[in-house]
Amino acid sequence: MNFQKIGVLLFFAISLNCVGQESKYEKSYSGEDEVMVRIAELEIDPNSIDEYLTILKEEAEASLRLEPGVICIYPMFQKENPAQIRLLEIYANKSAYESHLKTPHFKKYKTTTAEMVKDLKLIDMEAIDAESMSMIFKKL
Template identity: 60%
Template sequence: MMVRISEIDILPEFLNEYNAILKEEAAASVQKEPGVIAIFPMSMKEQPNQIRIVEIYADSAAYRSHLKTPHFRHYKTSTQKMVRSLKLVDMNALDREAMLHIFRKLK
């Protein structure tokens, strides 16, 4: 599995527009791409323009494939002017078995 947290700072004047585009992209990714396990966008309560996205892919090939999809390309090009900063943080699951149990409980 490949797990990443995206840390994104959105210019406040674009927040509503950005959130709508992100929500559409996340839903399309999970629905259309078998290798996308989860794309879970969140915002900080005290700073709603600070977005965090937990991204989980079956493997790095699924991630590379995701970057080529029309819905991701639309997201990337249409939000580029809205993003003040972006940091991608690759993560290691400390307990892969626990993660699998979490996803089983959701069904």
């Protein structure tokens, strides 16, 4: 199975695990020890897609490599409309997310892509079955 198919399967599997009711790992973002899951929906200027993707890949890789509290930043785009970007973001807790926003690589990403982003929606999610989330990553 190629990497793109694995990515699509991973997104759908995690998406199913990232919506709905309370679990023992995720209740809300009011607690510091609760996993934070978010889907970011972005629309990118079609003339800037290649440059945007280069910057985004760089930022996502640095976040995963340098930040212990960043569990997942998984960027992808719609096959039929590459200007529609989606990111699955999973942070160890709200504090890890807030720390991520202060990093040099995130700040560079935000400033260098500001003119490229036409629309941004951040959607906070809750896992239906957070216990099975670790199995998804083990399968990769």
